[in-house]
Amino acid sequence: MLLNDDSYNSPVGLDRNGIVLLLWENGTLCGSISPDELLSYVLGSGFEVITIGKKKLVRSVPTELNKDHNQILELAQGQGFVTVEQVRRRLSWTSGRVIDALETLLEEGLAMIDNGIKDGKCQYWFPCVSSVYSFVGSDT
Numbered sequence: 001m002l003l004n005d006d007s008y009n010s011p012v013g014l015d016r017n018g019i020v021l022l023l024w025e026n027g028t029l030c031g032s033i034s035p036d037e038l039l040s041y042v043l044g045s046g047f048e049v050i051t052i053g054k055k056k057l058v059r060s061v062p063t064e065l066n067k068d069h070n071q072i073l074e075l076a077q078g079q080g081f082v083t084v085e086q087v088r089r090r091l092s093w094t095s096g097r098v099i100d101a102l103e104t105l106l107e108e109g110l111a112m113i114d115n116g117i118k119d120g121k122c123q124y125w126f127p128c129v130s131s132v133y134s135f136v137g138s139d140t
Contacts, residue, residue, distance in 0.1 A: 068101040076126040
């Protein structure tokens, strides 16, 4: 059984298992729908898709990310993490500004901190933007 959301007025429906269906008629898609519209429909209210650099993130936290947070997330894309010193040097910020922004990202669950670094500099990891993966016990 197909449940069509008439209030949305799009060629998207849900089957009884909640699976998204695109509605087809005579071999063609009924209407047009953009990837962003489909994503919004699937996620529903309370979620927002934001673009940071080349990545799209789904934000479900109520805190508004400001320009400082976005710049740190963009900087973290290369290695998956940043240090206070890296951000301070690359963005020409004061240490206080860097720490304030990083603390907000930690509080919102967007960052994790690694205090176990040999050089004594904490690394702030961002799994949401990282393309770097390593697993405990792996040789890679």
